[in-house]
Amino acid sequence: MPAPNRDQGLLLSRRASRFRRLGSLLGEGSLLLITSSSVFAVLFIFYFIARDAIPFFQLKGIAEFFTSTAWYPTGDPEKFGAAAIFVGSGLVTAGAVVVAVPLGISAAICLSDVLSFELRQMIKPVIEILAAIPSVAYGFFALVIFAPLLQNQGGHLLAVAFWIVGLPVLGLASYIAASLTATRFDEEKRTLVLGLALAVFGGGSFWLLSVIGDLLGSIEIASGTNALNVSIILGIMAVPTVVSVSEDALQAAGRELREGSYAMGATRAETMIRVVLPAAASGIVAAVILGVMRAVGETMVVWMASGNASQIPEPFYNVLEPVRTLTATIAGDMGEADHVTGSARYAVLFAMALSLLAISFIMNLLSEQFARRLRKKRG
Amino acid sequence: MKYSAVKSLVSAVMAFGLLLSFSSATVSAQMNPNQIVIDGSTTVGPIAKAFAEHFMRENPGVNITVSESGSGNGARSLVNGACDVADMSRFMKDTEFAAAVENGIFPVAHVVALDGIAVIVHPSNPVRGLTMEQLKQIYAGEISNWREVGGPNRPIIMVSRDTNSGTYETFEGLVMNDDEIAQGAEYVGSNGAIRQRIQSTQNAIGYVGLGFVDRTVKALPIEGIMPSNETIVSGAYPIARPLFMVTNGYPELGSNLHRFMTLYLTETGQEIVASIGFIPVTAYR
Numbered sequence: 146m147p148a149p150n151r152d153q154g155l156l157l158s159r160r161a162s163r164f165r166r167l168g169s170l171l172g173e174g175s176l177l178l179i180t181s182s183s184v185f186a187v188l189f190i191f192y193f194i195a196r197d198a199i200p201f202f203q204l205k206g207i208a209e210f211f212t213s214t215a216w217y218p219t220g221d222p223e224k225f226g227a228a229a230i231f232v233g234s235g236l237v238t239a240g241a242v243v244v245a246v247p248l249g250i251s252a253a254i255c256l257s258d259v260l261s262f263e264l265r266q267m268i269k270p271v272i273e274i275l276a277a278i279p280s281v282a283y284g285f286f287a288l289v290i291f292a293p294l295l296q297n298q299g300g301h302l303l304a305v306a307f308w309i310v311g312l313p314v315l316g317l318a319s320y321i322a323a324s325l326t327a328t329r330f331d332e333e334k335r336t337l338v339l340g341l342a343l344a345v346f347g348g349g350s351f352w353l354l355s356v357i358g359d360l361l362g363s364i365e366i367a368s369g370t371n372a373l374n375v376s377i378i379l380g381i382m383a384v385p386t387v388v389s390v391s392e393d394a395l396q397a398a399g400r401e402l403r404e405g406s407y408a409m410g411a412t413r414a415e416t417m418i419r420v421v422l423p424a425a426a427s428g429i430v431a432a433v434i435l436g437v438m439r440a441v442g443e444t445m446v447v448w449m450a451s452g453n454a455s456q457i458p459e460p461f462y463n464v465l466e467p468v469r470t471l472t473a474t475i476a477g478d479m480g481e482a483d484h485v486t487g488s489a490r491y492a493v494l495f496a497m498a499l500s501l502l503a504i505s506f507i508m509n510l511l512s513e514q515f516a517r518r519l520r521k522k523r524g
Numbered sequence: 525m526k527y528s529a530v531k532s533l534v535s536a537v538m539a540f541g542l543l544l545s546f547s548s549a550t551v552s553a554q555m556n557p558n559q560i561v562i563d564g565s566t567t568v569g570p571i572a573k574a575f576a577e578h579f580m581r582e583n584p585g586v587n588i589t590v591s592e593s594g595s596g597n598g599a600r601s602l603v604n605g606a607c608d609v610a611d612m613s614r615f616m617k618d619t620e621f622a623a624a625v626e627n628g629i630f631p632v633a634h635v636v637a638l639d640g641i642a643v644i645v646h647p648s649n650p651v652r653g654l655t656m657e658q659l660k661q662i663y664a665g666e667i668s669n670w671r672e673v674g675g676p677n678r679p680i681i682m683v684s685r686d687t688n689s690g691t692y693e694t695f696e697g698l699v700m701n702d703d704e705i706a707q708g709a710e711y712v713g714s715n716g717a718i719r720q721r722i723q724s725t726q727n728a729i730g731y732v733g734l735g736f737v738d739r740t741v742k743a744l745p746i747e748g749i750m751p752s753n754e755t756i757v758s759g760a761y762p763i764a765r766p767l768f769m770v771t772n773g774y775p776e777l778g779s780n781l782h783r784f785m786t787l788y789l790t791e792t793g794q795e796i797v798a799s800i801g802f803i804p805v806t807a808y809r
Contacts, residue, residue: 215704216707217687219687288720288721292721296725296726367681367727368681368725448713453711453712454708454710456707456708467708467710479688
């Protein structure tokens with residue numbers, strides 16, 4: 146893009162009248178305002194949230210909010226310990242990442258480098274539909290269908306899910322391990338060794354799968370509205386974001402790069418894993434962070450289906466316990482009651498909003514930093 | 525130039541915000557006979573809102589605003605003359621009453637409805653009933669297995685209304701006393717959502733307004749008494765309380781406020797009360 150010539154007026158030549166010049170000034174000014182309106186929006190959001198959040202810290206101090214797990218905003222005395230709520234947000238987000246990232250990145254790889262063009266044109270819009278479903282519909286599904294299912298069939302469901310994920314992964318892993326073993330032997334023995342190694346590794350993996358599957362199958366889930374439920378749903382909600390951003394990154398790696406790799410004798414898999422993925426890494430990191438933000442900020446699903454129990458699960462990674470998140474607390478406690486402005490109970494919600502804002506701000510900075518470092522490393 | 529444009533935008537937005545905050549300032553009560561300002565309990569709020577909606581439809585010239593800021597704030601507003609009617613889910617405390625009289629305000633309480641809370645479990649749950657003590661211990665986390673109250677050997681899943689609701693306020697006040705609900709309790713945003721959770725969860729216990737009990741859940745007798753309109757108005761059922769609207773003196777006969785404050789005595793008023801899940805005072809018959 147050519148740089149604009151600063152000496153030349155945007156609309157008028159040098160010889161225009163003063164009146165017209167004033168008009169052009171106004172025009173440029175309003176264009177600037179329109180462009181910067183989103184910047185202002187961010188600044189104002191920060192300002193107004195901070196303005197209502199700071200009274201909370203003045204009233205109650207900082208220590209209780211971040212360290213105590215006792216959340217009794219209506220109690221006497223009121224207790225505003227949000228530590229458990231922070232843990233809940235973190236747990237749910239981590240769970241969503243575990244679901245969304247492998248799913249999203251493998252789908253992106255599949256779309257950009259594996260599937261044929263026609264198939265890709267059909268599948269991508271379907272994935273994007275996931276992003277178009279309103280979150281209250283996800284929440285309703287999570288509460289009315291998924292939660293009872295988890296309660297009644299939870300163990301079996303977990304076992305089946307484990308098999309579906311574990312079978313192809315371990316299958317592929319044992320095939321690769323068997324092939325690697327076989328290459329160490331002479332040409333004529335290779336097929337025999339390959340068969341034997343396949344049997345050993347395959348059998349081992351199968352045994353492992355069934356042991357863990359049985360273990361999962363025997364789990365009883367007491368309450369279906371828990372961290373696992375919302376993690377899975379949030380993960381699915383974040384998938385379209387991860388897929389489309391990382392697919393764009395993979396596409397942007399370019400045809401020349403791939404062809405160069407093929408020319409060096411690399412297979413498609415080698416090209417994909419060793420060349421294209423590293424080249425697209427910064428874009429994929431950005432995709433993951435966008436997905437994380439989607440999960441952190443989601444409100445309706447967690448309010449409906451996470452159980453909203455203000456507790457730190459025992460042990461802390463136990464996703465089968467109900468948890469409470471920041472967003473759900475803000476939504477639920479704001480509610481229909483218009484609290485008296487300035488009370489601690491009102492301000493604490495803004496303190497939470499400020500924390501959320503700070504979290505996403507830090508995440509954004511991190512992703513910028515990460516992308517910049519990657520770019521620098523590659524020169 | 526560009527900098528000053530930015531500055532003028534900032535000041536424009538500020539001015540707009542200021543304007544907004546002025547327009548939302550409290551309208552002074554009791555001055556305009558066509559204006560009724562109501563503030564107070566979140567439990568009574570829905571009744572006041574439904575009444576206001578009905579009243580304004582019948583009397584297009586009258587404007588009624590209903591805020592829900594809690595019983596205490598309702599009382600304070602009445603004492604300060606900032607509202608005409610204070611919705612209260614409890615009677616005024618002696619300090620509030622004294623402050624009112626000192627300010628020349630003479631609180632008159634009208635009981636507009638009764639509030640009863642049913643404790644519900646899954647229909648398959650064999651538990652026959654609970655005492656108030658057991659109920660409190662369950663929600664405090666001291667009883668965590670149904671076996672301890674005559675049920676199967678299964679963990680108890682506590683479901684509660686969100687802390688924002690009047691139902692929670694009532695339950696906390698009448699059942700928990702000074703204890704806190706255990707941290708493991710699940711919180712749900714509406715009476716309907718609690719019923720949904722109980723329907724689908726075998727081990728769950730929850731509480732809802734009496735109007736929300738139906739065949740899909742099982743209401744438990746408390747201290748041996750089933751919740752019903754009769755047991756609640758007779759005072760036999762323990763988790764119940766009267767709901768008040770408090771005015772400054774008795775409203776002048778024939779005024780809008782008087783007609784509004786007698787709405788609950790009419791058949792329509794009673795139907796409105798019953799339709800939002802409370803017990804109308806005519807249940808005394």
